[in-house]
Amino acid sequence: MMETLCVHPIYDLQGGGNSLLPDIRPSTAYRYLESETLQYPGFHTTYNQIRLGEVMAKLEHGSWGLALSSGMAAITTAILGLVKEGDHIICTRELYGGTRKFAEHELPRRGIEVSYVGSSPMELENAITDRTKIIFMETPSNPLLDIFPLKAFTEVAKQYGLTTIVDNTFATPINQLPLSLGVDIVVHSGTKFLGGHNDLFFGVLVGNRESDRETIFRTAKLYGGALAAQECYQAERSIKTLALRVERQNANAMAVAQFLYGHPLVEAVYYPGLESHSGHKAAKTQMTGYGGILSFKLRASDNQVDKFLRALTIIQPTLSLGGVESIICAPSATSHKDLTPDQRMASGITANLLRLSVGIEDKEDLKRDLGQAMEASLGHPNT
């Protein structure tokens, strides 16, 4: 069971003595005469780095795992390792702003063409060319929680011999196991749910093909996004409570989504757990929980949105997501700020769209906080 796996992910590679917890081994210099593997942080071969990779491989049901210094380091390492000039990659239409920028600016600059598709497998198949190498997916997506059908997409990919990569940051392995659905590589911004306390910055890659492992470790070594021993340890410790936190965040997010849905001051709610969500059916087949993130649109002017955010007392207007504290942001001013206004509009990222990362507080307190802030900024719904 995932709850047990989070607490006891690996029994080998234990620290010295009788300690229940691993050592933190910060050394950057290792004798090489006696060991087969050259140990060096930049080579991703030190004790804490290897441990964290193995922990994540276990949780994501993969055969190898690599910890990196950020989610973006994980994404760029995976993609750059697997493509070359002249290749083509397909991305799902909705992506985290940083990934979108990388796909739109950095990849074309290196002679790599990028296309975007919606959630229909037919659209995906039509986008494939003889130069396509990768299908990169984010599901649920940031910030509108779009759901992409992993099984159908991987079946198409396999037919054409393409590598599939999924950003599993929003779902976490507690709610979704892409490798079990045929995906080749999973990516995480560990900064979010895996770290879970808004105090750690890291990324992870997990896969189950030996050929990808070799390519990706070689690329990671060249691009230099290694993670230090202390951070690897902190990540490992945080993961012990991952299942507990995420299960609570799933339940809280569902309660808050139901509260907001149909509220007279709310124009729309985006949460895959709601039957009204366009991706609900697909989510039900590939997720075991719907996650701790939801988005909603307030019936409000820009000014009122600002007032609403300032009126919240528990939920904090903050960047990032996935931690134990409930936090909220306007993607148009934060994660997706660097997109052009046209791109934001085309993606439905309007100024009144708010992304809420639900924490582990009492759900009634969270609903009360949202309710009072709406009344304070937008007036009483019945007046």
Ligand SMILES: Cc1ncc(COP(=O)(O)O)c(C=O)c1O
């Ligand atoms: C879905 C998703 N992927 C990747 C990233 C990038 O991760 P990091 O900030 O750890 O580089 C983010 C950051 O918000 C994200 O939300």
